[in-house]
Amino acid sequence: MAITIKKAKRINELPPYLFAEIDRRKREALARGVDLIDLGVGDPDIPTPQEIVEKLMQGASKPANHRYPNSAGLLEFRQAVADWYQQRFRVKLDAVKEVVSLIGSKEGIANMAVAFVDPGDIVLVASPCYPVYHVGTSFCGGRSYFLPLSKENHFLPDLEAIPAEVARQAKMLWINYPNNPTAAVAEKEFFVRVVEFAHRHSLIVCHDAAYTEMGFDGYRPMSFLEVDGAREVGIEFHSLSKTFNMTGWRIGMAVGNQELVAGLSQVKSNVDSGIFQAVQEAAIEALRLGDEIVAPSRRIYQERRDILVSGLCGAGLECEKPRATFYVWVSVPKGLTSAQFTASLLDEAGVITTPGNGFGEAGEGYVRFTVCVGKERLKEVTDRIRQVRF
Numbered sequence: 001m002a003i004t005i006k007k008a009k010r011i012n013e014l015p016p017y018l019f020a021e022i023d024r025r026k027r028e029a030l031a032r033g034v035d036l037i038d039l040g041v042g043d044p045d046i047p048t049p050q051e052i053v054e055k056l057m058q059g060a061s062k063p064a065n066h067r068y069p070n071s072a073g074l075l076e077f078r079q080a081v082a083d084w085y086q087q088r089f090r091v092k093l094d095a096v097k098e099v100v101s102l103i104g105s106k107e108g109i110a111n112m113a114v115a116f117v118d119p120g121d122i123v124l125v126a127s128p129c130y131p132v133y134h135v136g137t138s139f140c141g142g143r144s145y146f147l148p149l150s151k152e153n154h155f156l157p158d159l160e161a162i163p164a165e166v167a168r169q170a171k172m173l174w175i176n177y178p179n180n181p182t183a184a185v186a187e188k189e190f191f192v193r194v195v196e197f198a199h200r201h202s203l204i205v206c207h208d209a210a211y212t213e214m215g216f217d218g219y220r221p222m223s224f225l226e227v228d229g230a231r232e233v234g235i236e237f238h239s240l241s242k243t244f245n246m247t248g249w250r251i252g253m254a255v256g257n258q259e260l261v262a263g264l265s266q267v268k269s270n271v272d273s274g275i276f277q278a279v280q281e282a283a284i285e286a287l288r289l290g291d292e293i294v295a296p297s298r299r300i301y302q303e304r305r306d307i308l309v310s311g312l313c314g315a316g317l318e319c320e321k322p323r324a325t326f327y328v329w330v331s332v333p334k335g336l337t338s339a340q341f342t343a344s345l346l347d348e349a350g351v352i353t354t355p356g357n358g359f360g361e362a363g364e365g366y367v368r369f370t371v372c373v374g375k376e377r378l379k380e381v382t383d384r385i386r387q388v389r390f
């Protein structure tokens with residue numbers, strides 16, 4: 001007889017899966033033979049540059065790489081990260097103490113809570129946001145306190161609006177600029193305010209910097225660690241995924257405050273055994289080539305952004321041209337909810353988008369488009385949307 005299998009509370013307490021309804025409609029449309037265009041997932045369609053693939057192939061045939069890697073990462077990889085930070089941001093890092101490799105930044109983001117969040121701790125998280133910040137928190141029994149982002153505050157959290165009692169108790173703050181899903185960017189003044197706030201309330205700052213290399217029109221987003229005092233309070237998460245079109249490879253890094261890096265490394269050494277060294281060798285090559293191989297994809301995304309934004313504006317929708325990321329955050333037409341608008345884009349135009357409230361309550365009123373399909377398909381998207389009556 002089968003035993004009764006009961007999931008852990010942390011799984012049962014996850015918020016309901018908001019995309020189930022979209023998945024259902026998507027399957028129906030596919031069954032009807034609709035030519036769907038998927039602007040839902042933030043996953044580059046551009047292949048990884050060939051130089052990086054070559055390095056992997058060379059590394060894969062070396063027996064030394066067939067053994068367990070070190071969970072903190074090859075020293076050569078961590079040094080390549082430090083060199084890249086120096087060259088790109090003028091931030092000096094100690095490769096041994098201030099850098100740890102990650103199996104994609106998602107892994108590190110989730111494990112950050114394992115290292116530093118105790119049951120009952122308050123973690124400050126934006127709404128809308130990349131979901132792992134609060135899921136990681138909740139898995140560890142922490143409580144997320146949501147900071148609403150809005151167009152009026154340029155999608156930056158208003159730290160002064162946080163009740164004194166909450167700020168006093170908060171253990172950690174998550175920020176992410178350039179931002180997913182809103183595509184907002186932050187200037188130095190914002191990071192300076194964050195550092196000051198963190199010192200004042202003695203809290204840890206985690207900056208998710210996944211999109212710093214995807215700035216457009218010459219805009220170069222900064223590292224949080226460029227700000228004075230940031231290293232005393234913070235850690236920055238970075239990833240090769242979006243920068244080098246390497247989402248499938250699973251490699252990223254966390255850098256910054258020594259104690260934060262050490263805590264995260266300690267968790268990791270107990271639960272994982274690092275990244276295949278051939279992948280690390282390929283990543284070293286990616287970081288070494290840097291902008292030489294990033295610039296071409298940045299140009300492609302910029303051109304696509306222009307096509308999508310001007311097409312959506314032409315269709316009467318309200319959106320701003322993002323200065324970074326491969327997302328476009330579009331206001332929902334009056335009288336519709338995010339879910340209704342997403343559904344009508346799917347049913348009437350065969351275009352998949354993500355409803356803003358899927359990233360948190362404050363995302364209601366928006367939908368997120370990605371530009372992870374080619375130019376011709378994006379033109380097709382805007383042609384189709386122009387035919388839809390909202």
Ligand SMILES: *Cc1c(COP(=O)(O)O)cnc(C)c1O
Binds near residue numbers: 042107208
């Ligand atoms: C894609 C993404 C990540 C995760 O990237 P990895 O592939 O796990 O490195 C982290 N944060 C944000 C905001 C993202 O959009």
